[in-house]
Amino acid sequence: MASKGKAFFVLIVIAAVVFGLVYAGITLTSNLGKSDSQVTLEDSGKRLDKLYKKINVNVVDPVKGQIDLDPVAVGDSLPDISKFTVSVENTTDSFIEIFSSTEKSGTGIDGWLNEVAQAFNQSNTQVNGKSVSVKIRNIASGTASDYIRSGKYIPDAFTPSNELWGEMVKAEGIPTELVSKRLVGNVTGIVTRKAKYDELVEKYGSINVKTITDAIADNELSMGYTDPFASSTGLNFLVTSLRTFDHTNLLGETAVQGFERFQANVPFIASTTIQMRDAAKTGMLDSFVLEYQTYVNAADLKSGYVFTPFGVRHDSPLYALGDLPQEKRDIVKAFADFVALDKNQKLGTEKGFNGLEEYLAELEAVDGGTLISAQKLWKEKKDGSKPIAAVFVADVSGSMDGEPLNRLKESLLQGQKYLGRDNSIGFVSYSSDVSINLPIAKYDTNQQSMFVGAINSLQASGGTATFDGIVVAMKLLQDEVALNPDVKPVIFVLSDGETNEGHSLKDVRGLIETYKIPVYTIGYNANIEALKSISSINEAASINADTDDVVYKIGNLLNVQM
Numbered sequence: 001m002a003s004k005g006k007a008f009f010v011l012i013v014i015a016a017v018v019f020g021l022v023y024a025g026i027t028l029t030s031n032l033g034k035s036d037s038q039v040t041l042e043d044s045g046k047r048l049d050k051l052y053k054k055i056n057v058n059v060v061d062p063v064k065g066q067i068d069l070d071p072v073a074v075g076d077s078l079p080d081i082s083k084f085t086v087s088v089e090n091t092t093d094s095f096i097e098i099f100s101s102t103e104k105s106g107t108g109i110d111g112w113l114n115e116v117a118q119a120f121n122q123s124n125t126q127v128n129g130k131s132v133s134v135k136i137r138n139i140a141s142g143t144a145s146d147y148i149r150s151g152k153y154i155p156d157a158f159t160p161s162n163e164l165w166g167e168m169v170k171a172e173g174i175p176t177e178l179v180s181k182r183l184v185g186n187v188t189g190i191v192t193r194k195a196k197y198d199e200l201v202e203k204y205g206s207i208n209v210k211t212i213t214d215a216i217a218d219n220e221l222s223m224g225y226t227d228p229f230a231s232s233t234g235l236n237f238l239v240t241s242l243r244t245f246d247h248t249n250l251l252g253e254t255a256v257q258g259f260e261r262f263q264a265n266v267p268f269i270a271s272t273t274i275q276m277r278d279a280a281k282t283g284m285l286d287s288f289v290l291e292y293q294t295y296v297n298a299a300d301l302k303s304g305y306v307f308t309p310f311g312v313r314h315d316s317p318l319y320a321l322g323d324l325p326q327e328k329r330d331i332v333k334a335f336a337d338f339v340a341l342d343k344n345q346k347l348g349t350e351k352g353f354n355g356l357e358e359y360l361a362e363l364e365a366v367d368g369g370t371l372i373s374a375q376k377l378w379k380e381k382k383d384g385s386k387p388i389a390a391v392f393v394a395d396v397s398g399s400m401d402g403e404p405l406n407r408l409k410e411s412l413l414q415g416q417k418y419l420g421r422d423n424s425i426g427f428v429s430y431s432s433d434v435s436i437n438l439p440i441a442k443y444d445t446n447q448q449s450m451f452v453g454a455i456n457s458l459q460a461s462g463g464t465a466t467f468d469g470i471v472v473a474m475k476l477l478q479d480e481v482a483l484n485p486d487v488k489p490v491i492f493v494l495s496d497g498e499t500n501e502g503h504s505l506k507d508v509r510g511l512i513e514t515y516k517i518p519v520y521t522i523g524y525n526a527n528i529e530a531l532k533s534i535s536s537i538n539e540a541a542s543i544n545a546d547t548d549d550v551v552y553k554i555g556n557l558l559n560v561q562m
Helices: 002-029 036-053 112-121 141-150 163-171 194-204 209-217 232-245 253-263 273-281 292-296 299-304 326-339 342-350 368-381 403-418 445-456 466-483 505-515 529-537 550-561
Strands: 057-059 086-088 094-100 130-138 157-159 176-180 188-193 223-226 268-270 287-291 305-310 318-321 388-395 424-430 434-442 488-495 519-524 542-545
Touching: 036 466, 036 505, 086 112, 094 141, 094 326, 112 130, 112 326, 112 342, 130 326, 141 163, 141 232, 157 163, 163 176, 163 232, 163 318, 163 368, 176 326, 188 194, 188 232, 188 292, 194 209, 194 305, 209 232, 209 253, 223 232, 223 273, 232 253, 232 287, 232 305, 232 368, 253 368, 268 273, 273 287, 287 292, 292 299, 292 305, 299 305, 318 326, 388 403, 388 466, 403 445, 403 488, 403 519, 403 550, 424 445, 424 466, 434 445, 434 466, 466 488, 466 505, 466 529, 488 529, 488 550, 505 529, 519 529, 519 550, 529 542, 542 550
Parallel strands: 057 434, 094 130, 094 157, 223 268, 223 287, 388 424, 388 488, 488 519, 519 542
Antiparallel strands: 086 130, 157 318, 176 318, 188 287, 188 305, 424 434
């Protein structure tokens, strides 16, 4: 019996050793022939599955909602104009209000127009025997254009970065008088890393928008640009690039085909210049668009990049708007004359304006109707043949109860009108647990109805497991990519606070890096640094909104990204 027991023990040991050797062999050889990226993706898939299994996930029966087929009304989503800072107050009863682009009505080097306006208000300038003054409101050109064109709020005067916005305002039937073509000199350009610039010059002989678009189309250059609905530089780049494909018809078939080929290789469309600058710092981009006044004041850019001007000049034209009484028209003219004084132009030069005076606009005048059509074309063609699969992740924790949740619902119901029909959409909500309210599917009328129904059915309670919601969204997207490898995965997270339950940023950071999923975050009345950190992983935007302007901001974000 003892000998039999001993033999049995030996057999067990031998079996264990053989099993161990076989298992080790399988483990050691399982990755043979696979690339590092394949191995990493497989490991990430296992990690994602492990995290997902730790989450209490509820699958909600989809509920259809009533679809609003009315087109987007930008004016309805705009917050009260008081959301935008008055950078210079009027000092007299006879005054004009001017919307000014942010590069000249901000602070520091961006505060040139404010200093000039303050000097004007102290100059005791007289019109019809009355002392007059100006009121400056600091507001980005695209946003200002939205207020004016929608009729939500029309100031007495408008000085955007370039004349393209003035043409678009004019196209909407708003009485528009060009009082001055130039308040201060500026141009926009493509900023390119010095080594890449030299490489392109060697191949193409010179650098301009034509050679840049050719290089991008041939996948020789990684470049980003800004939203042409909101950014003066982005709008300028859009119409200039269209012109390189067909200078006689910006919207013709030749231009459209050229744009599609070029756009297919553009890795990054930024919502803001700041977001694009941050992306460039990561080394992701060889080139990006920027105004010269910003470039010349950035030591890190001047030392390692080359600036190539393009398109129309950004000379800050000044328009009188609406049916102004003669006295206000005279104030606009008096202010334009004051700005043109040598001392004020010298101040502009000190702040980086009035550079590259030799540059002549390479783009002829473009009428407002063509510009509006070019924006629509961009919206339709910007994703090329790579449709988007997006999952919206909504915070329905207890702190969202009441007005925050109401505004979240309103912002999504308005924002969903911007979602392209070629894209696929899913919806997840979370508190302490996570609910899949709507699996990913093509955004047809049926899916739109269920998306609206999911939004309307949201209720708030419980804790805040933000990263659990993100894990579930990633799982849905990876399953979708497995079925449709050509889709571009995107996540939008809407939350009012920091995570206090479930997984952490540390748990999911590596997965987001591996899968390269942009995670756009929208904070409601909150300081959510963790969400900003996760957006920065793949150069996505993080919006800090309050209940007044979140509808407008989300609409802009979805218009660009979807």
